[in-house]
Amino acid sequence: MPQTRMKKILVTGAVGQIGSELTMLLRKKYGNENVLATGRKTKPSEELLNSGPFEYIDISKRETIEKVVTDYDIDTMYNMAAILSAVGEEKPLLCWDVNINGLYNCLEVAREHSMVRVFVPSSIAVFGPETPRDNTPQETILRPKTMYGVTKVAGELLGDYYVKRFNLDVRGLRYPGIISSETLPGGGTTDYAVEIFYKAITEKKYTCFVRGDTVLPMMYMPDCLKGTLDLMDADVLNLKHHCDFNIGSMSFSAEELATEIQKHIPEFTCEYRPDFRQAIADSWPRSLDDRAARKEWGWKPRYGLAEMTKDMLQKLQKRHEEGSLLVS
Numbered sequence: 001m002p003q004t005r006m007k008k009i010l011v012t013g014a015v016g017q018i019g020s021e022l023t024m025l026l027r028k029k030y031g032n033e034n035v036l037a038t039g040r041k042t043k044p045s046e047e048l049l050n051s052g053p054f055e056y057i058d059i060s061k062r063e064t065i066e067k068v069v070t071d072y073d074i075d076t077m078y079n080m081a082a083i084l085s086a087v088g089e090e091k092p093l094l095c096w097d098v099n100i101n102g103l104y105n106c107l108e109v110a111r112e113h114s115m116v117r118v119f120v121p122s123s124i125a126v127f128g129p130e131t132p133r134d135n136t137p138q139e140t141i142l143r144p145k146t147m148y149g150v151t152k153v154a155g156e157l158l159g160d161y162y163v164k165r166f167n168l169d170v171r172g173l174r175y176p177g178i179i180s181s182e183t184l185p186g187g188g189t190t191d192y193a194v195e196i197f198y199k200a201i202t203e204k205k206y207t208c209f210v211r212g213d214t215v216l217p218m219m220y221m222p223d224c225l226k227g228t229l230d231l232m233d234a235d236v237l238n239l240k241h242h243c244d245f246n247i248g249s250m251s252f253s254a255e256e257l258a259t260e261i262q263k264h265i266p267e268f269t270c271e272y273r274p275d276f277r278q279a280i281a282d283s284w285p286r287s288l289d290d291r292a293a294r295k296e297w298g299w300k301p302r303y304g305l306a307e308m309t310k311d312m313l314q315k316l317q318k319r320h321e322e323g324s325l326l327v328s
């Protein structure tokens, strides 16, 4: 496998929740002009647009990836474009097209251009109701019941196939619910854990779409970004896994999150009105065994529930006072 450094980076899905912050961090690390941000439809923020190159592409149309990879001489790709679990249930064909055909196109273009490295995110959605839900093992039953989960299992297998079959250096993490203050998540089951903060600040009340006792693994964005970059920087010789690392950070119920917010905003109230996303949440793990990630590339999260909540509220409150808080 090539050991050369990454120089010219393509981020797909760069307007999304993780992609937008990942792009800014990569630009800081590798230089603004060396990180091409791409999106499908959504207008990028001024920050994304003004800090470096941006192009519209559609990963389900291979020629659009091919063009930017050639034009910008790309050697590394972060494929952050995806349809998440809730939208995936409403639009299963679109979910398949973006998450499977799109991924296949990305891997094929990466192979043809002999790219140095490709990042392909997976998710806790690869698990299903038959999987042990507590301290879910790295190696376990993968029988998801959502289209998103099906595409993520296939994505892990496809990535690993490209590693073995074509010697392409593909890597990936099973992201839990990601909590962040900059860009709202779009269409996932864990979105309530972000929305609750915005509503706590702006309305002092929130109606949560899962039951209060719903426990899911979550992670604060700084840990998510650090884990992503650390895995991409890891020595390939230390990796026994490639596209399917469990990474744990914190687990809490929706009610525990609301209580933690109340410590800062005592008048905040939360009620629970579960919808179709409850069944998805019930099919996912409560916590993860991430010893493989810790051992193979040194994964170690920094944020717990209390630190994350304090930081989120401080950041959002500041933006609210400045009048720049975008509410969902």
Ligand code: AKB
Residues within 6 Å of the ligand: 084, 085, 086, 122, 123, 124, 125, 148, 175, 176, 177, 178, 187, 188, 189, 190, 191
């Ligand atoms: C979702 O809820 O669909 C995502 C995920 C856990 O992958 N946040």
